[in-house]
Amino acid sequence: MAEEEIAAAVELQGLTKRFGADVTAVDSIDLRIEDGEFFALLGPSGCGKTTTLRMIAGLEFPTEGSLRIYGEEMGTLSPNKRPVNTVFQNYALFPHMTVLDNVAFGLRMQKVDKAEANKRAQEAIEMVRLGQMAKRKPNQLSGGQQQRIALARALVNRPKVLLLDEPLGALDLKLRQEMQIELKSLQREVGITFVFVTHDQEEALTLSDRIAVMHDGKFLQVASPENMYERPANRFVADFIGQTNLLEGTVEDAETVCLANGARVSVANDKAEGAKVAVSLRPERINVHALDDKPDGPSLEGVVSSVTYLGTAHSYRIAMDWMEIEVREENRPSRGHFNAGDSVLISWHSDGVWVVDN
Amino acid sequence: MVDTESVNGSPVTPELEKAAERADSRRGFLLALPALGFLTLFFATPLVIVAIYSFATRNRFGGTDLSGWNLDSYRRLGEPIVRDILYRSLFLAFITTVICLIFAYPFSYYLATRKESVRNIMLVFVMIPFWTNFLVRNYAWRVLLGNGGPLSQATEAVGLGETSILFTPTAVVLGLVYGYLPFMVLPLYASIERIDWRLVEASRDLYASGWTSFRKIILPLSMPGVIAGSILVFIPSLGAYVTPELLGGAKTTLLGSYIVTQFLTARNWPAGAALSMVLMIVMLITTIIYFRKDGKTL
Numbered sequence: 048m049a050e051e052e053i054a055a056a057v058e059l060q061g062l063t064k065r066f067g068a069d070v071t072a073v074d075s076i077d078l079r080i081e082d083g084e085f086f087a088l089l090g091p092s093g094c095g096k097t098t099t100l101r102m103i104a105g106l107e108f109p110t111e112g113s114l115r116i117y118g119e120e121m122g123t124l125s126p127n128k129r130p131v132n133t134v135f136q137n138y139a140l141f142p143h144m145t146v147l148d149n150v151a152f153g154l155r156m157q158k159v160d161k162a163e164a165n166k167r168a169q170e171a172i173e174m175v176r177l178g179q180m181a182k183r184k185p186n187q188l189s190g191g192q193q194q195r196i197a198l199a200r201a202l203v204n205r206p207k208v209l210l211l212d213e214p215l216g217a218l219d220l221k222l223r224q225e226m227q228i229e230l231k232s233l234q235r236e237v238g239i240t241f242v243f244v245t246h247d248q249e250e251a252l253t254l255s256d257r258i259a260v261m262h263d264g265k266f267l268q269v270a271s272p273e274n275m276y277e278r279p280a281n282r283f284v285a286d287f288i289g290q291t292n293l294l295e296g297t298v299e300d301a302e303t304v305c306l307a308n309g310a311r312v313s314v315a316n317d318k319a320e321g322a323k324v325a326v327s328l329r330p331e332r333i334n335v336h337a338l339d340d341k342p343d344g345p346s347l348e349g350v351v352s353s354v355t356y357l358g359t360a361h362s363y364r365i366a367m368d369w370m371e372i373e374v375r376e377e378n379r380p381s382r383g384h385f386n387a388g389d390s391v392l393i394s395w396h397s398d399g400v401w402v403v404d405n
Numbered sequence: 406m407v408d409t410e411s412v413n414g415s416p417v418t419p420e421l422e423k424a425a426e427r428a429d430s431r432r433g434f435l436l437a438l439p440a441l442g443f444l445t446l447f448f449a450t451p452l453v454i455v456a457i458y459s460f461a462t463r464n465r466f467g468g469t470d471l472s473g474w475n476l477d478s479y480r481r482l483g484e485p486i487v488r489d490i491l492y493r494s495l496f497l498a499f500i501t502t503v504i505c506l507i508f509a510y511p512f513s514y515y516l517a518t519r520k521e522s523v524r525n526i527m528l529v530f531v532m533i534p535f536w537t538n539f540l541v542r543n544y545a546w547r548v549l550l551g552n553g554g555p556l557s558q559a560t561e562a563v564g565l566g567e568t569s570i571l572f573t574p575t576a577v578v579l580g581l582v583y584g585y586l587p588f589m590v591l592p593l594y595a596s597i598e599r600i601d602w603r604l605v606e607a608s609r610d611l612y613a614s615g616w617t618s619f620r621k622i623i624l625p626l627s628m629p630g631v632i633a634g635s636i637l638v639f640i641p642s643l644g645a646y647v648t649p650e651l652l653g654g655a656k657t658t659l660l661g662s663y664i665v666t667q668f669l670t671a672r673n674w675p676a677g678a679a680l681s682m683v684l685m686i687v688m689l690i691t692t693i694i695y696f697r698k699d700g701k702t703l
């Protein structure tokens with residue numbers, strides 16, 4: 048590492064966590080999270096994302112590898128000696144303390160003068176707009192309020208890195224969307240590095256500057272939301288981030304893929320000739336046409352097997368003789384829609400597809 | 406569940422709903438009836454009799470005159486002898502409770518933080534003493550503590566000379582601690598085991614050291630167990646009869662023994678009844694405090 052390089056907020060090198068002899072939760076991962084980044088660890092349950100977060104927090108110690116926070120090696124430093132704070136899943140608010148005592152807890156533990164601690168805690172509670180709730184007990188708050196108090200309790204300590212474990216997982220959809228916006232603007236406001244764990248790809252896309260997709264204890268791809276969505280590194284990521292149709296085929300040359308049904312489609316790709324690949328076709332990037340309305344460019348013929356009305360869109364399942372494809376078309380009154388049983392053509396713009404290894 | 410018999414297929418009206426609720430509560434009462442009947446007959450009735458006798462007068466022949474109601478028996482509690490016995494009983498019960506707490510807390514904590522399989526085995530060990538008759542176990546202590554018994558031999562072997570703590574308050578406390586320790590362990594274990602460990606992690610994350618985390622999080626959250634255990638030990642210790650009789654000397658008469666003496670030897674039923682009532686009231690107050698406190702925690 049060059050010396051003039053600024054220390055990363057969090058830097059993991061060869062970080063490994065094994066439980067017992069045969070469970071490797073985290074398998075030698077390397078990662079740099081930059082100062083001020085909003086970073087998501089995304090993956091299905093059991094992929095090792097929470098273990099990674101807990102190692103950063105110090106609630107779990109690595110079996111091997113290095114973990115640095117702003118250049119300082121954390122090793123097996125206990126959690127109370129690390130410059131990080133955590134917003135726990137289900138918040139873990141102390142049930143026997145008032146909201147104010149909860150929020151002031153960290154400051155008091157750091158021997159901040161009592162009046163000062165209370166003042167700062169009150170400010171933090173006001174920051175999350177719950178100023179009038181300070182005297183209540185956590186069980187007198189709603190889920191969304193508890194979650195904001197958990198945030199205040201962590202942020203009041205001005206940690207160098209804030210860790211969030213499935214922070215919005217327990218909230219219902221509407222509240223979750225509100226909190227996403229709030230969380231994002233809060234992060235900009237305080238400028239602290241946020242690292243959060245989620246299994247919800249949409250949440251990761253919405254909130255973060257960069258995402259690491261984890262699977263079986265390893266990173267499959269670390270990229271910005273846009274890169275992750277547009278240019279997934281492999282089949283798993285393509286499927287996990289958003290919805291997609293994976294059309295299997297073989298690479299013919301840098302411009303063409305021969306699909307499993309024999310149709311040739313032109314897609315730019317950097318795979319070797321003859322490689323088995325999948326063409327990722329996002330449902331919203333596909334257009335549906337009537338048979339007599341043949342589009343320019345590549346198209347495939349199929350029959351609408353079902354139509355689902357989604358409000359904002361119509362979702363079609365289109366059966367072809369070799370696979371079924373999911374298509375989503377925005378709901379525009381001018382356009383009308385197809386019905387089950389209609390024979391149709393589907394087409395796409397060649398920029399809208401991406402080739403991944405199979 | 407709504408009563409399916411009285412609410413038939415017809416549309417529900419407020420009256421019908423009320424009727425269904427009434428039927429439900431009537432059924433609940435029927436279920437409780439056997440136990441209620443038993444308790445009324447064999448607990449509440451004798452208690453009322455004891456209460457009545459405590460206001461009666463002992464006659465010259467050792468009988469009780471159920472007339473001329475007075476508070477003489479209660480006034481006797483002010484007498485030095487009775488007062489000493491009361492204080493001594495309270496003191497020994499208190500000491501027993503404290504010692505049980507000191508022993509049981511770390512053990513319960515250890516137990517609650519083990520794997521489930523280990524826990525279950527250890528809980529069985531806690532229960533094993535109950536498999537033997539209480540009286541027999543107390544006799545065993547007599548042998549253990551008696552002159553030339555294992556304890557005495559052990560202290561002699563290490564050069565401390567003979568120990569003779571049998572028939573002393575120490576022996577009584579020892580016996581009581583032994584007898585009631587499981588009553589402290591079980592509620593403590595239950596309340597510590599129930600603590601959400603993420604709260605401890607949260608406190609560690611918020612800069613609390615291990616010890617502070619114990620003091621600020623685990624201890625307050627295990628308070629219901631501490632209180633329940635303390636009451637379960639304190640109350641039977643206060644009224645203990647068998648253990649003080651067998652392990653305590655003549656000098657350490659406690660309430661239980663004194664009450665028995667009043668009934669059987671002194672043939673002063675009103676005095677015994679009055680003391681019993683006082684004991685019951687002390688216990689009642691402690692229990693009320695517990696339930697009010699418990700209602701408030703969590």
